[in-house]
Amino acid sequence: MIPLFLMPAKMIGRRLQRVTRTRMQSDAELGSLMNERFNASGAMLSILYGSRRRDADEFGRHSGRLRDVGAKSAVYSRLFLIVVALLTALTTAVVYGLGGVLAVRGTLEIGTLVAMVALLMRLYGPINQLSSIQVGIMTALISFERIFEVLDLKPLIDDRGSAVPVRRGEQAPEVSFEGVTFRYPSEQISIASLEPAAEQTAGGPVLHDITFRMTAGSMTALVGPSGAGKTTISSLIPRLYDPTEGKVRLDGVDVRDLTLESLRDSVGVVSQDAHLFHDTIRANLLYGCPEAGPEDLEEACAQALILDTIRALPDGFDTVVGDRGYRLSGGEKQRLALARLLLKAPSVVVLDEATAHLDSENEAAIQRALRTTLAGRTSLVIAHRLSTVLSADQILVVADGRIREQGTHEQLLARGGIYHDLYRTQFATQKISAGSVDDALLGEPV
Ligand SMILES: Nc1ncnc2c1ncn2[C@@H]1O[C@H](COP(=O)(O)OP(=O)(O)OP(=O)(O)O)[C@@H](O)[C@H]1O
Ligand SMILES: [Mg+2]
Incomplete structure (x- = not known):
């Protein structure tokens, strides 16, 4: 039964990962657009050469993309919670249904059935938490990916191991x-x-x-x-x-x-x-x-x-x-x-x-x-x-x-x-x- 709970986490987690990546990208694009347009030289250029309508359209396009991707990410997160809640309800119903039949036949005692369902309910909590943690980790990995991309970037110009300081003489160097x-x-x-x-x-x-x-x-x-x-x-x-x-x-x-x-x-x-x-x-x-x-x-x-x-x-x-x-x-x-x-x-x-x-x-x-x-x-x-x-x-x-x-x-x-x-x-x-x-x-x- 546990794999049943982990499957939606895996499937939706992957989609959420893709959406998170796009969201961060759009966010960065919008940020740099605003940064560029709202600094003194950018604003001047846009006043002199730009048109309000064109600038507003461009801003609208970028923020629209961010809005859409934000809505998508919210839908996937809700969808995940719904699927997990549905699975919980369904399994409880199945246990009651099968257990009820067995209890009527006298194979299972009613007390045992109630105890089973109660234990099952206790088990759902941690399983649900585990699967949401998995989704959380999958989306957090996207942030790490972006951070490490910057951290791992080798500086184009760097000191050689054997580098020595410039000799400061009386005279300027040649x-x-x-x-x-x-x-x-x-x-x-x-x-x-x-x-x-x-x-x-x-x-x-x-x-x-x-x-x-x-x-x-x-x-x-x-x-x-x-x-x-x-x-x-x-x-x-x-x-x-x-x-x-x-x-x-x-x-x-x-x-x-x-x-x-x-x-x-x-x-x-x-x-x-x-x-x-x-x-x-x-x-x-x-x-x-x-x-x-x-x-x-x-x-x-x-x-x-x-x-x-x-x-x-x-x-x-x-x-x-x-x-x-x-x-x-x-x-x-x-x-x-x-x-x-x-x-x-x-x-x-x-x-x-x-x-x-x-x-x-x-x-x-x-x-x-x-x-x-x-x-x-x-x-x-x-x-x-x-x-x-x-x-x-x-x-x-x-x-x-x-x-x-x-x-x-x-x-x-x-x-x-x-x-x-x-x-x-x-x-x-x-x-x-x-x-x-x-x-x-x-x-x-x-
Ligand atoms: N960061 C860069 N990346 C790629 N190409 C560049 C970069 N900076 C300059 N260039 C190119 O190198 C060439 C020389 O540019 P440079 O800036 O050295 O010219 P310059 O002689 O200083 O001109 P000016 O008198 O207009 O300042 C140009 O063709 C330019 O397009
Ligand atoms: Mg120059």
Whole structure:
């Protein structure tokens, strides 16, 4: 009789498992949809380009799916209870029926029959509990499946067992790329159950045979058309990714042989769009260097030419910024990111200049801030400003993932190649607005 009770648990448990998996998936999809649409940039995009009806329809579709699957899961749970109750009632009826006939024939005493039914009733309780536990465990296993999928995911970038910390010398380190070819990783970073829509296909190489050397304390400018691979090259230095082939070296040591913590302490990055957390300016600045004191904070901000702007804010350093807080302008954000970098005091600096904020007022301020930031550090700057390019020790021209030209501004201009064209289209027009070009040409820090 016990198998009779365990059968529905098994059958319905399996269905419930499937439904639970779909429910969690729909829940995650709806969560990420809301997260994306309701953050500041998402909401702005949806106001400017979306239509209320379309957005409402999409939300309705997702929440409808979640409602349906929730109802299905409730029906299966009820169905299970009904089947178990029905089985209990039926078996009691059968025992009474058969036992009654036997009692009439005199084979079984009435007392024995009543005792049997009473014992049977006692047995049902634990059996029912056992079968609902089985169903509970089967659905809980789905949660475990999802959790372990994340826990078991091997980090793409990890310390080697033999990794050593970066040697901190007097001088900034030399950085070199040797025959680096790189393709973006695809499927191994996606989590199947968390990214249902991620149908990633492995792309071709983004970088081909990149070789160059940045001498200690020098500044290298990367220029090239959009999508050429400039940001990709810069992301290999702090090991956001590992090259598919070839090596990136810091003072001759392969970055894969250095501990990640020390590498990321030594390499400071200011990305194309400097992100700020929804927190105070102070907290944002201290994120990379929690032990810095208030004087260090002020000094870094003064060097990045953002101190006066911060002081003019309603709560100074305690002003809450970020998506949901006070919104700084693009140029201010970049300078705040520079201050964050100065506090961390890395010996290698990677800077992805923002293409926006090219107005002349900001230009002069950022240029001066840059000079203090980069002094004495080995730096790689993805340059969109003429003044930055002019102050670089070497310029690398990247196109289609390859280094096409390499040299100083004058050498490259004289060659009449890609740089010459780029200079005419992108940089030459900046002459008028870039008030700091002369400063840059003189090369003396202000
Ligand atoms: N995370 C990623 N996954 C897959 N491909 C990527 C990824 N990031 C960039 N790419 C691809 O790599 C190529 C180079 O991109 P990259 O961001 O390095 O260009 P870029 O030179 O910095 O351009 P821009 O000047 O517009 O910033 C592009 O074709 C881009 O589509
Ligand atoms: Mg880029």
